[in-house]
Amino acid sequence: MTFVAKPKVHHPNLPLNELGLTRRDYEGSVSTLCAGCGHDSVSAAIVQACAELSLPPHRFAKVSGIGCSSKTPSYFLNKSHGFNSVHGRMPSVMTGANLANRELLGIGVSGDGDSASIGLGQFAHIVRRRINMLYLVDNNGTYGLTKGQFSATNDKGSTSKKGAPNLYEPIDLVSMALQIGATFVARSFSGDKTQLVPLIKAALKHKGMAFIDVISPCVAFNNHNGSTKSYEFVREHTQELVNADLIMTHPEVTVDYAEGSREDVSMPDGSTLRLHKLDADYDAHDRVGALNYVQRSQEQGEVVTGLLYVDPDPVECHDIMDTVDQPLNELNEAQLCPGSAALADINASYR
Amino acid sequence: MQVKYNDFVIRFANVNGSGSASANGMFAKALFRMGIPVATRNIFPSNIQGLPTWFEVRVSEQGYLGRREGVDIMVAMNAETLVEDVASVSPGGYLLYDNSKPLAKTLRRDDVNEIGIPIATMMLPEFADPKQRSLFKNITYLGALAGLLNIEFDVITGMVATQYKGKDALIAPNIHALELGRNYALQYLQAPLPLQVRRSDAVGDRIMMDGNDAAGLGAVYGGATVCAWYPITPSTSVAESFENHANRLRVDETSGKKKFAIIQVEDELAAIGVVIGAAWNGARAFTATSGPGISLMSEFLGLAYFAEIPAVVWDIQRSGPSTGMPTRTQQGDLIGAAYASHGDTKHPLLFPATPKECFDFATAALDLADRAQTPILVMSDLELGMNDNLSEPLQWDDAVRYDRGKVLDSEALENSEVFGRYLDVDGDGIGYRTLPGTHPDKGAFFTRGTSRDEFAAYTESPEAYERNMQRLELKWQTIRGLVPAAEIDDQKRRVGVLFFGTTALPMPEALDLLHADGIALDSCRVRAFPFGAEVEAFVQEHDLIFVVEQNRDAQMRTLLINELQTAPAKLVPVLYYAGLSISADTIHQQINEYFTANKLSRISEVQS
Numbered sequence: 001m002t003f004v005a006k007p008k009v010h011h012p013n014l015p016l017n018e019l020g021l022t023r024r025d026y027e028g029s030v031s032t033l034c035a036g037c038g039h040d041s042v043s044a045a046i047v048q049a050c051a052e053l054s055l056p057p058h059r060f061a062k063v064s065g066i067g068c069s070s071k072t073p074s075y076f077l078n079k080s081h082g083f084n085s086v087h088g089r090m091p092s093v094m095t096g097a098n099l100a101n102r103e104l105l106g107i108g109v110s111g112d113g114d115s116a117s118i119g120l121g122q123f124a125h126i127v128r129r130r131i132n133m134l135y136l137v138d139n140n141g142t143y144g145l146t147k148g149q150f151s152a153t154n155d156k157g158s159t160s161k162k163g164a165p166n167l168y169e170p171i172d173l174v175s176m177a178l179q180i181g182a183t184f185v186a187r188s189f190s191g192d193k194t195q196l197v198p199l200i201k202a203a204l205k206h207k208g209m210a211f212i213d214v215i216s217p218c219v220a221f222n223n224h225n226g227s228t229k230s231y232e233f234v235r236e237h238t239q240e241l242v243n244a245d246l247i248m249t250h251p252e253v254t255v256d257y258a259e260g261s262r263e264d265v266s267m268p269d270g271s272t273l274r275l276h277k278l279d280a281d282y283d284a285h286d287r288v289g290a291l292n293y294v295q296r297s298q299e300q301g302e303v304v305t306g307l308l309y310v311d312p313d314p315v316e317c318h319d320i321m322d323t324v325d326q327p328l329n330e331l332n333e334a335q336l337c338p339g340s341a342a343l344a345d346i347n348a349s350y351r
Numbered sequence: 352m353q354v355k356y357n358d359f360v361i362r363f364a365n366v367n368g369s370g371s372a373s374a375n376g377m378f379a380k381a382l383f384r385m386g387i388p389v390a391t392r393n394i395f396p397s398n399i400q401g402l403p404t405w406f407e408v409r410v411s412e413q414g415y416l417g418r419r420e421g422v423d424i425m426v427a428m429n430a431e432t433l434v435e436d437v438a439s440v441s442p443g444g445y446l447l448y449d450n451s452k453p454l455a456k457t458l459r460r461d462d463v464n465e466i467g468i469p470i471a472t473m474m475l476p477e478f479a480d481p482k483q484r485s486l487f488k489n490i491t492y493l494g495a496l497a498g499l500l501n502i503e504f505d506v507i508t509g510m511v512a513t514q515y516k517g518k519d520a521l522i523a524p525n526i527h528a529l530e531l532g533r534n535y536a537l538q539y540l541q542a543p544l545p546l547q548v549r550r551s552d553a554v555g556d557r558i559m560m561d562g563n564d565a566a567g568l569g570a571v572y573g574g575a576t577v578c579a580w581y582p583i584t585p586s587t588s589v590a591e592s593f594e595n596h597a598n599r600l601r602v603d604e605t606s607g608k609k610k611f612a613i614i615q616v617e618d619e620l621a622a623i624g625v626v627i628g629a630a631w632n633g634a635r636a637f638t639a640t641s642g643p644g645i646s647l648m649s650e651f652l653g654l655a656y657f658a659e660i661p662a663v664v665w666d667i668q669r670s671g672p673s674t675g676m677p678t679r680t681q682q683g684d685l686i687g688a689a690y691a692s693h694g695d696t697k698h699p700l701l702f703p704a705t706p707k708e709c710f711d712f713a714t715a716a717l718d719l720a721d722r723a724q725t726p727i728l729v730m731s732d733l734e735l736g737m738n739d740n741l742s743e744p745l746q747w748d749d750a751v752r753y754d755r756g757k758v759l760d761s762e763a764l765e766n767s768e769v770f771g772r773y774l775d776v777d778g779d780g781i782g783y784r785t786l787p788g789t790h791p792d793k794g795a796f797f798t799r800g801t802s803r804d805e806f807a808a809y810t811e812s813p814e815a816y817e818r819n820m821q822r823l824e825l826k827w828q829t830i831r832g833l834v835p836a837a838e839i840d841d842q843k844r845r846v847g848v849l850f851f852g853t854t855a856l857p858m859p860e861a862l863d864l865l866h867a868d869g870i871a872l873d874s875c876r877v878r879a880f881p882f883g884a885e886v887e888a889f890v891q892e893h894d895l896i897f898v899v900e901q902n903r904d905a906q907m908r909t910l911l912i913n914e915l916q917t918a919p920a921k922l923v924p925v926l927y928y929a930g931l932s933i934s935a936d937t938i939h940q941q942i943n944e945y946f947t948a949n950k951l952s953r954i955s956e957v958q959s
């Protein structure tokens with residue numbers, strides 16, 4: 001018995017996607033975050049990306065840790081199951097979820113506290129494992145939910161709301177992801193939907209782990225003068241480097257970017273990932289070069305955004321493990337249990 | 352000459368990493384193949400090479416598998432521990448040593464029979480390579496033991512042939528070394544000794560296996576598809592066994608691909624996280640660890656308890672606290688596991704006592720986790736997990752179906768009017784769950800560690816919170832009836848003994864020893880926590896119960912007091928926790944002394 005998604009009662013003006021669904025069918029419950037919180041824009045971008053890709057809204061596994069950012073899986077795709085787990089441990093829960101059912105689309109949402117402090121180990125190791133998922137960090141340089149302490153991504157010298165400077169070196173998750181071997185590494189800004197939505201689409205189509213560090217300002221605790229994660233600072237210091245665009249097999253309106261060079265990468269499902277490079281010399285398939293570029297820009301106080309690195313021929317964990325195509329959670333007794341006949345031989349081997 | 356057959360304890364003293372394990376293992380296996388019950392114990396250091404290690408074999412025609420105090424034959428192959436090894440031989444026992452170097456005068460004992468064999472000297476002309484010389488030393492003493500104890504020689508040579516199948520060049524030198532030892536014993540020593548073995552049928556159809564191997568195999572049979580783990584002694588071999596067996600038994604015939612996923616993760620937090628994520632998504636998943644890992648997993652275990660996600664954790668216990676004695680056995684994690692995590696959290700525990708039970712409980716734990724939607728901890732220990740022991744053969748009933756618990760599929764959802772993840776529809780405290788991706792419109796819910804209502808919606812309502820906590824308590828009561836029942840021998844005596852896990856191994860012998868002293872006890876082997884009604888009745892119906900366990904703080908006793916409101920005075924602790932497994936003599940002695948000290952009546956008076 002198969003079931004198809006039933007659209008919600010349609011707003012007459014909302015466009016339908018290939019499944020006959022509108023953006024509303026991809027939304028979640030009403031957000032309880034602060035008005036103006038960057039995280040809500042990220043959720044909206046996820047909704048838009050999934051709707052535009054015509055993905056079945058119930059075929060996701062949404063997993064998060066703890067934090068304002070980690071609450072957001074409630075606010076998108078409410079036809080899918082979500083799991084708000086424990087602080088910093090989204091990667092392990094997502095690993096398990098993905099091992100159990102490789103067909104679901106994994107979206108893991110985390111915060112900078114969640115991923116760069118308590119969960120730094122889990123972050124590093126899920127990158128190594130190449131779990132097929134979108135790993136998205138809502139990076140606001142602060143612990144929103146515990147009221148504004150510095151997080152590990154906060155830049156040295158950036159100040160707290162009360163004016164105290166951060167004395168410690170920052171951790172850059174993008175650099176770490178590049179260094180550990182991620183096959184899709186991007187940075188974006190919650191205030192730049194034009195860049196973010198196509199990036200999320202590309203990430204969802206990427207095979208293996210796609211990591212996006214989204215700078216997502218916290219209006220309550222880290223949006224003041226002196227903060228390097230405020231809307232204003234990010235807008236002023238962002239340098240768009242490689243914008244991505246996902247072109248499905250059929251013609252589709254694509255975002256128009258400024259001059260630069262263009263490169264097409266074919267995706268496993270037949271779609272095309274079009275890269276718009278704003279620096280013509282930048283090679284988005286050169287891991288070491290990307291790492292260099294990111295670090296150099298950071299030194300100069302610039303935040304480079306876009307699809308910074310993509311491996312055109314990625315592998316995912318199930319390929320590495322050589323597991324069957326059928327989701328493991330669908331296998332039945334006949335497929336799983338060797339039965340009593342095999343046990344007779346096994347007993348004999350222990351005599 | 353009065354010959355004693357099939358009843359002795361032999362201990363091998365070796366240097367870790369010297370290749371002795373294989374020779375010692377062959378010794379035990381040879382007796383087992385002659386139909387004689389044996390129990391083996393590896394007493395090893397937390398070290399890869401160089402430190403002392405001992406291997407003990409209990410040989411018992413009566414089938415006593417627990418440890419017995421005293422060593423009848425000491426095979427002393429480690430100069431460093433010679434002093435203590437000589438001292439540990441029981442009066443009248445035998446000391447087999449390498450007399451290439453004479454035994455120091457100070458070590459000689461009048462009450463011990465010395466058996467000197469110049470093994471090192473014998474090796475010199477035989478094997479040119481020094482490494483071979485040291486390896487074949489072990490095989491040579493095995494050959495000597497064959498002569499001394501009258502082990503059927505073709506049983507041993509047959510084992511060499513199977514062990515080195517494919518590496519045929521090794522067979523001849525091994526057999527040669529065996530013969531060297533045996534011939535020396537027969538020619539120059541008084542062989543065979545008055546302590547001998549002879550073929551028996553006491554083993555029956557039993558197998559010889561270690562508990563971790565059985566657990567890993569059980570997880571394959573029980574349908575586990577995801578295993579996540581982090582190395583820690585003595586649990587590592589559970590995951591290794593799962594992988595080995597699954598690589599053979601769980602490969603898709605047409606594609607050659609694996610019908611399981613095993614992953615060595617970065618730590619125990621990740622291991623339990625993977626298990627919880629996989630089980631949330633409908634796979635049967637497990638991890639294996641030891642005490643330090645349980646400590647790390649605590650936060651996640653609380654999440655799984657509260658969010659009601661199945662998970663199976665094998666705790667192969669070792670001596671704590673902290674790193675403790677990491678290669679020594681203990682039953683010290685009971686309270687830590689039962690109440691792991693903050694808040695009002697509690698978890699069912701299973702206590703396997705034999706390799707067969709490890710195999711059976713692997714499936715039972717997966718079933719129970721799915722049925723009760725909660726983490727299940729299987730409390731094995733180093734003694735059971737890492738030692739080859741006699742076990743009833745493994746059995747599987749092909750008619751049995753996995754119990755996947757209350758999971759609504761798309762059709763069930765289509766036909767249901769309301770779905771509330773935490774609604775207690777059946778009145779047993781267990782709601783219905785759905786798996787991610789099942790249905791386009793129905794059944795999706797948000798799993799969280801925060802308080803929620805019956806429909807999985809976040810709430811801080813005091814009433815909703817309390818209702819939920821009470822439902823979880825009702826579920827706990829339901830679980831009491833789902834866990835494996837205790838094995839009880841109740842002859843309506845007034846005094847009983849309660850034990851669990853590997854404390855069961857020496858118990859038949861301890862009960863026999865006590866009986867000879869006029870002490871007859873009813874017995875209860877607890878197999879799970881929470882305690883079923885049968886355990887409650889046993890505790891209620893006896894005036895006095897000895898609670899035998901392998902930890903300092905009498906943790907099982909605490910659980911009985913805490914969960915059954917048992918009067919503490921009637922639960923008498925019988926404890927041993929020094930790193931070896933508890934012996935029949937220890938149990939016998941402590942209970943006997945209690946009877947004497949408290950002037951309790953012995954058999955004739957007790958029986959009505």
Ligand SMILES: Cc1ncc(C[n+]2csc(CCOP(=O)(O)OP(=O)(O)O)c2C)c(N)n1
Pocket residue numbers: 066067068069070087110111112113114115138140142143144145146151
């Ligand atoms: C083990 C543990 N320690 C501490 C906390 C408290 N805590 C909740 S959220 C949070 C920080 C969240 O920061 P981040 O991940 O950056 O998310 P944000 O709220 O900024 O989006 C902390 C420390 C916790 N929930 N669990």
Ligand code: SF4
Pocket residue numbers: 032033034036037038039068069140144145217218219220221
């Ligand atoms: S505290 Fe900051 S991060 Fe949290 S919801 Fe408010 S604005 Fe967003």
Ligand SMILES: [Mg+2]
Pocket residue numbers: 067069111112113138139140141142143144151
């Ligand atoms: Mg943050």
